[in-house]
Amino acid sequence: MRVSSNQAILLLALVCGTHAIRTVHDVELPSPLTEGTMRALLSESDHKYKAHEKVALYANKVGPFHNPSETYQYFDLPFCPPIGGVEHKSEDLGEVLEGDRLVNTPYDVSFRVDKESEHLCSRELSKDDLTKFRTAVKEDYYFQMYYDDLPIWGFIGKIEKILRPGKPEWRYYIFTHIHFDISYNKERVIEINVSTDPMRTVDITDGEDINVDFSFSVRWKETAIPFDRRMEKYSRYSFLPQHLEIHWFSIINSCVTVLLLTGFLATILMRVLKNDFIKYSRDDDTSDEQEETGWKYIHGDVFRFPPCINLFCAVIGTGTQLFAMVLCVFVLALVGVFYPYNRGSLLTAVIVLYALTAGVAGYTSSSNYKQMGGGENWVRNVLMTCSLFCGPMFVCFCFLNTVAIAYRSTAALPFGTIVIIFLIWALVTIPLTVLGGIAGKNTKQEFNAPCRTTKMPREVPPMPWYRSAVPQMCMAGFLPFSAIYIELYYIFASVWGHKVYTIYSILFIVFIILIIVTAFITIALTYFQLAVEDHRWWWRSMVCGGSTGVFIYGYCFYYFFARSDMTGFMQTSFFFGYMLMICYGFFLMLGTIGYRASLAFVRHIYKAIKCE
Secondary structure, three states: OOOOHHHHHHHHHHOOOOOEEEEEOOEEEEEOOOOOOOOOOOOHHHHEOOOOOEOOEEEEEEEEOOOOOOOEEHHHOOOOOOOOOOOEOOOOHHHHHOOOOOEEOOOOOEOOOOEEEEEEEEEEEOHHHHHHHHHHHHOOEEEEEEEOOEEEEEEOEEEEEEOOOOOOEEEEEEEOEEEEEEEEEOOEEEEEEEEEOOOOEEEOOOOOOEEEEEEEEEEEEEOOOOHHHOOHHHHHHHOOHHHHHHHHHHHHHHHHHHHHHHHHHHHHHHHHHHHHHHHHHHHHHHOOOOOOOHHHHHOOOOOOOOOOHHHHHHHHHHHHHHHHHHHHHHHHHHOOOOOOOOOOHHHHHHHHHHHHOHHHHHHHHHHHHHHOOOOOOHHHHHHHHHHHHHHHHHHHHHHHHHHHHHHOOOOOOOHHHHHHHHHHHHHHHHHHHHHHHHHHHOOOOOOOOOOOOOOOOOOOOOOOHHHOHHHHHHHHHHHHHHHHHHHHHHHHHHHOOOOOOOOHHHHHHHHHHHHHHHHHHHHHHHHHHHHOOOOOOHHHHHHHHHHHHHHHHHHHHHHHHHHOOOOOHHHHHHHHHHHHHHHHHHHHHHHHHHHHHHHHHHHHHHHOOOOO
């Protein structure tokens, strides 16, 4: 039987912290629901049952264990169908986006009814059916079900390696019996354990037609655990204590190192600035005709607005919107809204919050556009703000959804869901962006530069290669990325794996440090740029601040090829496609943070000196 230690570890990650303990391939595993789930997915009254009352067991999806995005409907494999036909359970927007497609099953798991060995059905598997099962077993397909909103997992079958002279032989088996161990407290379901019997298997390696008998068994036992604490037992499985300590230690170690480096650089920069202020104030007192040097020399150009003002303001607006959206998501996460396997809640919140914060983008972009002398083309600016992130996202989605449709995967969104998302964008996002744009256009706020800008720009002196944009971006992105790269593994293992992520407090701390380090490193590079009399800092501060997004996308390649077992065109497309959009969003958001920090810094230093 092929169950490697790595696979066992991955299985532990799959079920890290849920409502059940399941046994798969004779390996007992915790199944996934954790921590803040002192709440139920439904109200408490919906979880009360009488003896012999039927409790629905829903099947969700199947798919390769190592390709989390490549999921298929449960009955795409020739399992026993329900007697009355397959019926789909209604789902909300987030569940559909997650790829959930819950359907009824023929399993009769009534409340407090034990069953020793219940016959499910007899099926004659055709050649095509056997081919499907062989493929599923070979690619380590798992299935997912829900019982009273408790998720459970199991594998379709197993592979055995038979050693023979010359060349080993691989045999493929499917499990034909599933056993449910369920605990109850009075009229409520508390726990569920699922196991497959390794002795009840059918060899599907050879043959064209095989008759298979599927069966299941159920055993109920009483427990004293109250319903409102049925999640407590599993919270410890999401992060074992020693793993949690290592996690905290790694984050603290990384953050302290980065903050120390940031502190050293800040100290040096402050001392240099102090010397500059003393020097320039002494020059002002001794001789008005003395030639100016350094960043004071370009005071007449430093507030000259950048080229492509329309695009620049759209980036600021979109980045500010994404930052506001992320803060709102963190607030919801920290108050416990996104508890594990509250199906699709995070994606639903992201879509709704993105739509509701559209007014922030419109106002920020339009007000900056007016302050920078953009004229009356504010409508064009608002349209660019609307499409700056949504446009590339739409193109990426169309391609990936087409791939999913070609694979017949549940990751392909139905037409109705696409229409709903489009209506949210057309009826909420666009109107709020326009209203924000109108408010920004009518604002009385002025730019109020501390120095007058000359009519003709000064010529920028020749610069060495390391002061060009690309080397500066590499320097700017490395320090913030080093502050978050440890946490990136846990995030990737959750988003692109089966690990459950629940410690949002750590993530929020890392996010705050990311913002602080990004702001500071951009300020430092802006100062060094002005010190060599290069006044083109506007776009440079933007791309330097956002360069961390480029580093994160580079980490994607490392994670995909070195830390994961993802394979296939669909999974590869989904991983790199959607990560490209996430990193693009980070680029816009952190670029805006870098620009705003640099603007505040430049205003401060030029207010502190005497400029004619």
